[in-house]
Amino acid sequence: DAKTTQPTSMDCAEGRAANLPCNHSTISGNEYVYWYRQIHSQGPQYIIHGLKNNETNEMASLIITEDRKSSTLILPHATLRDTAVYYCTLVSNFGNEKLTFGTGTRLTIIP
Amino acid sequence: NAGVTQTPKFQVLKTGQSMTLQCAQDMNHNSMYWYRQDPGMGLRLIYYSASEGTTDKGEVPNGYNVSRLNKREFSLRLESAAPSQTSVYFCASSVARGVYGYTFGSGTRLTVV
Numbered sequence: 001d002a003k004t005t006q007p008t009s010m011d012c013a014e015g016r017a018a019n020l021p022c023n024h025s026t027i028s029g030n031e032y033v034y035w036y037r038q039i040h041s042q043g044p045q046y047i048i049h050g051l052k053n054n055e056t057n058e059m060a061s062l063i064i065t066e067d068r069k070s071s072t073l074i075l076p077h078a079t080l081r082d083t084a085v086y087y088c089t090l091v092s093n094f095g096n097e098k099l100t101f102g103t104g105t106r107l108t109i110i111p
Numbered sequence: 112n113a114g115v116t117q118t119p120k121f122q123v124l125k126t127g128q129s130m131t132l133q134c135a136q137d138m139n140h141n142s143m144y145w146y147r148q149d150p151g152m153g154l155r156l157i158y159y160s161a162s163e164g165t166t167d168k169g170e171v172p173n174g175y176n177v178s179r180l181n182k183r184e185f186s187l188r189l190e191s192a193a194p195s196q197t198s199v200y201f202c203a204s205s206v207a208r209g210v211y212g213y214t215f216g217s218g219t220r221l222t223v224v
Contacts, residue, residue: 034212043115043201043215044154087153099144099203099213101153 003027004088009106018075020105022088025069032091033064035073036101037084044087044101047073083109113137117202117216124192124223132187132219134202140214141207143185144169145177147198148218154201160185162207192223 005023012018024033034049048055048062050071055062061074075082087104118133136143144159146169156169160179174196176188185204189196199220203213 036213041218043203043217044213046212046214049212099146099154099156103151103153 003090004102006086006088006102006105008103009108011108011110012075012078013110014080015077018078018082018107018109020073020075020086020088020107021070022073023070024088024090027068027090028092030093032093033062033068033071034089034091034099035060035062036087036089037082038087038104039081039084047086049091078107078109080109080111083107115202115204115214115216117200117219119219120217121220122222124189124221126193126223128192129188129190130192131189132200132202132221133184134186134216135184136202136204136214137183138204138214139182140204141182142205142211143179144203144205144213145175145185145187146201146203147171148201149198157187157200189221192221194223197221197223 032049032051035047036044038044048057048060050062050064064071085104085106087101115136141162145157146154148154155171157175158169158177160166163182166177178186199218201218202216205211205213
């Protein structure tokens, strides 16, 4: 019962913007959209999260559709070090100890 | 700041042996978690500790025990290791329950033969 769906894999040219989509059509009003990534053999790394407004930090931008049923993570100038598996997940503001990741999107940055 | 530190990084056990995985965080976080990650299965929560002095079961607690030793440390114990427990184990922490980002350790790669 995955609450989010993501493409299995994507490629992006180095220096271009990488746009990673995520569908979460059954999202609840109290659920935030979170993005993490996992570089090979390392622990997952938090990237960004948002509720309904678009968000930007030093790593990425998060665009959430008005109906909140989907979102896009944008890495504005992808580098080879951005090659990783990217996970989109939902977190309830009531407390979610059961942070769960699906299989994510394997992003490969092409030189 | 070291963030979340896990030890050991690698371990090989024989079936039936016991061991404790150590985790410590230096960010003054209240909540700590243990996950396992198996190929093609994403992360699965084993146990968590919402605050010092409390622990609760996650999705896959069987065969494991935990101790929240103090605010900084959260250990995971395998009393009698089984091959099914071969996995990569991640410890994580967060400021508190709710909508806070998690900080993960670098993982312990455990093989049970």
